[in-house]
Amino acid sequence: MATDTTAATTEAGAPPAVDPRSRWRQILDLLVSNRLALFAMVVLGLVLLAAVFGPWLAPFGVNEVIVQDRLQAPGLDHIFGTDELGRDVFSRVLLGARASLVVGVVAVGISLTAGTLLGLIAGFYGGKTDDFIMRGMDVLFAFPAILMAIAVLAILGPGLVNAMIAIGIVYTPIFARITRGSVLSVREEVYVRAARSLGARDARLIGLHILPNVAAPIIVQTTISLAFAILSEAALSFLGLGVQPPAASWGRMLAEGRGFIQQAWWMAVFPGLAIFVTVLSFNLIGDALRDVLDPRQRSAIESRGLAG
Amino acid sequence: MRRVLQAVGVLVGVSILVFLLIHLVPGDPVRLALGTRFDQETYEALRQRAGLDQPLVVQYVDWIASAVQGDLGVSFRSGRTVTSMILERLPATLALAFGAIVVALVMALTLGTIAALKQGSKIDHVATAISQFGISIPDFWMGILLILLFSLQLNLLPPSGYVSPLANPWEFLQHLIMPAVTVGVVSGSILTRFVRSSVLEALGEDYTRTARSKGLKERTILVGHILRNALIPTITVTGLQLAYLLSGVVVVEVVFAWQGLGLLAYNAVLGRDYPVLQGAVLLFAAFFLLVNLVVDLLYSYVDPRIRY
Numbered sequence: 001m002a003t004d005t006t007a008a009t010t011e012a013g014a015p016p017a018v019d020p021r022s023r024w025r026q027i028l029d030l031l032v033s034n035r036l037a038l039f040a041m042v043v044l045g046l047v048l049l050a051a052v053f054g055p056w057l058a059p060f061g062v063n064e065v066i067v068q069d070r071l072q073a074p075g076l077d078h079i080f081g082t083d084e085l086g087r088d089v090f091s092r093v094l095l096g097a098r099a100s101l102v103v104g105v106v107a108v109g110i111s112l113t114a115g116t117l118l119g120l121i122a123g124f125y126g127g128k129t130d131d132f133i134m135r136g137m138d139v140l141f142a143f144p145a146i147l148m149a150i151a152v153l154a155i156l157g158p159g160l161v162n163a164m165i166a167i168g169i170v171y172t173p174i175f176a177r178i179t180r181g182s183v184l185s186v187r188e189e190v191y192v193r194a195a196r197s198l199g200a201r202d203a204r205l206i207g208l209h210i211l212p213n214v215a216a217p218i219i220v221q222t223t224i225s226l227a228f229a230i231l232s233e234a235a236l237s238f239l240g241l242g243v244q245p246p247a248a249s250w251g252r253m254l255a256e257g258r259g260f261i262q263q264a265w266w267m268a269v270f271p272g273l274a275i276f277v278t279v280l281s282f283n284l285i286g287d288a289l290r291d292v293l294d295p296r297q298r299s300a301i302e303s304r305g306l307a308g
Numbered sequence: 309m310r311r312v313l314q315a316v317g318v319l320v321g322v323s324i325l326v327f328l329l330i331h332l333v334p335g336d337p338v339r340l341a342l343g344t345r346f347d348q349e350t351y352e353a354l355r356q357r358a359g360l361d362q363p364l365v366v367q368y369v370d371w372i373a374s375a376v377q378g379d380l381g382v383s384f385r386s387g388r389t390v391t392s393m394i395l396e397r398l399p400a401t402l403a404l405a406f407g408a409i410v411v412a413l414v415m416a417l418t419l420g421t422i423a424a425l426k427q428g429s430k431i432d433h434v435a436t437a438i439s440q441f442g443i444s445i446p447d448f449w450m451g452i453l454l455i456l457l458f459s460l461q462l463n464l465l466p467p468s469g470y471v472s473p474l475a476n477p478w479e480f481l482q483h484l485i486m487p488a489v490t491v492g493v494v495s496g497s498i499l500t501r502f503v504r505s506s507v508l509e510a511l512g513e514d515y516t517r518t519a520r521s522k523g524l525k526e527r528t529i530l531v532g533h534i535l536r537n538a539l540i541p542t543i544t545v546t547g548l549q550l551a552y553l554l555s556g557v558v559v560v561e562v563v564f565a566w567q568g569l570g571l572l573a574y575n576a577v578l579g580r581d582y583p584v585l586q587g588a589v590l591l592f593a594a595f596f597l598l599v600n601l602v603v604d605l606l607y608s609y610v611d612p613r614i615r616y
Contacts, residue, residue: 135317135318138318138321139318139321139322139325142318142319142322142596142597143322143589143593143596144554144557144558144593144596145555146556146558146559147554147555147570147573147588147592148589150558150573150577151329151577151585151589153577154576154577154580154582154585155329155332155333231446234446234448235447235448238448238559239559239562239574241577251446254446254449254452257452258563261452261456265456268449268452268453268456269453269456272446272449272452272453275446275449276441276444276446276449279444279445279446280441280444283440283444284440
């Protein structure tokens, strides 16, 4: 999607004048050259693999109960051990990847769409519209994230879809703020004014000239928000408000494992490890992307390099 | 003054959302709350007490007027006033938040300063890695790991629960340590990065060079010049962190059965006790706004260039 918008920009004659494909190529090269980011991408690739092909990869069914094997410590048969019902923890961790990724991606999709749209409108039109939208965002922002999600779920009722909506609402204001701030800084740029004087309509100005030029911070925020959204989903499922059984979810497994912590540490340790590694990977990629995409940050790192 | 008015405006928006919470619930909230314990008399009494038979605007005005006077309604479950339930839980949450800030500050100031002084060294990398881990780790998982290690393996600390400091200060502290560390590490990780870059910045400033050329001892320079200057922005960020910290408090209170507001709100969701949920959410949001306001005002006091 991002490549498309950049391509469209160059056609329309707006900066940057660099060939967009080489620009994205460049970003990818820089990411790959960053060893941590590379590691993170490999990990996320594995998580994605588990999410898509989990049912075929898992050695046992997600709710396959083997009563005589209950509460087995990690070993050759069950590398992550088994839970109190004799279900294979490794298989359940594999299949839990799907819930985490789906909720994370859809929730961030909601915040990204709603937040960016609101931010674009607020920043572009300014005045009363801006005030109205941004004060509304301030109100949403005033609630501690998890508490807000819990309150939304108290209204909608627990469940996978409602968790996506709740997390989506919680992270909308961040996108709106970031987008608005960036729009304000490019709104009066020469190419925007030029396009306007040529008679471009608002929608065209926003979509073709402003959006591609405020995309960088939004992309960085998207990656970091994925990390937060997955954490939030895990927290909600841990509290019993997210993914409902019999579906496997990391947060839910942790909650169940907590009850058996004395007999079976593996029930709580491995699902948590899965959440941790996934979130860490998104954060590492987010940091690397920020270094590459956000010039101000990049110069800060350069100057630090010079100082040291 | 403008900033104060703005905060009041946002608070009004927050109160409207919190008020609507009970009305957005599909179905009859009182009937849902009573569930199987339904009887017509209690039902009528609760409905009337919650003012649900009035028009919406009248209800809001009544609700907010009482809320300002400290009356947040009556619990659907226990029949007690919400205010008394909240007041009972408030000290526990404040103690946890305060403990967490202490943990966060100690961690950030030590790690951040050492990392900056030894920039580029192994210690710096380790400190950066710790802060990256701390941001990515699910707090509830860390809580469980701490219980596993310090309560079940080493038998050093009680696994969960809350003891009033008035009843037994020593036991109170023992119970506080793990929850405070769990909440504090996340904030501390973010702060560590901040302290590191602030100290790095101060290291390059003229006053540091002057102090050094005067032949002052490194220790004096560090405490008197570098840390003092790095501390001002750190305090500001700590203030902002306090707000995010509250989000962590909610989940961690559930993990450790810490009898605070977060646990109260969570149980209110499970028990469909909407007035209690409203009260707790309102208090959290109001607290967040107050902290933000104070931080902003402090900031403009410290740095006169900033005006609201």
